[in-house]
Amino acid sequence: MQKQPIGLYQYFIKVVPTMYSDVSGHTIQSNQFSVTEHYKGADIGLLDSVTGVFFFYDLSPIKVTFTEQHVSFLHFLTNVCAIVGGVFTVAGIIDSCIYHGHNAMKRKMVIGKIS
Known part of the structure; x- marks a missing residue:
């Protein structure tokens, strides 16, 4: 014990x-x-x-x-629309960052700052 x-x-x-x-x-x-x-x-x-x-x-x-x-179907539908809108917003921000970053790199290549 x-x-x-x-x-x-x-x-x-x-x-x-x-x-x-x-x-x-x-x-x-x-x-x-x-x-x-x-x-x-x-x-x-x-x-x-x-x-x-x-x-x-x-x-x-x-x-x-x-x-x-x-919850009502209208509440469910509102939540789905909010999620889809959020996805499109984030995708637009990412696309804009990539587009402007690519253009900035092209401009620097044209003026010779990046080889």
Whole structure:
């Protein structure tokens, strides 16, 4: 049997109330939680060292609500148009940089700065 180290174990537990709602109207009341563990070793033989296991609970006063919703076809179509427009804009910027860079190189070759 392995001997456990002596020390101070602290567990900080945060709990957030949560409600999940789906499209059909079903709701589930639940909680989200996170745990952080801290350990501080104690020197054997010292009476000043505090040892033990401590739990600290932090209950959140704010409730998180997740609601599932369907988006309309018009919203989908708007997103597609925004993506296509963004692609054309970036392609135009790249094309313009290449065109002007090529023309600048041609001009320098004509005046003899680049051989």
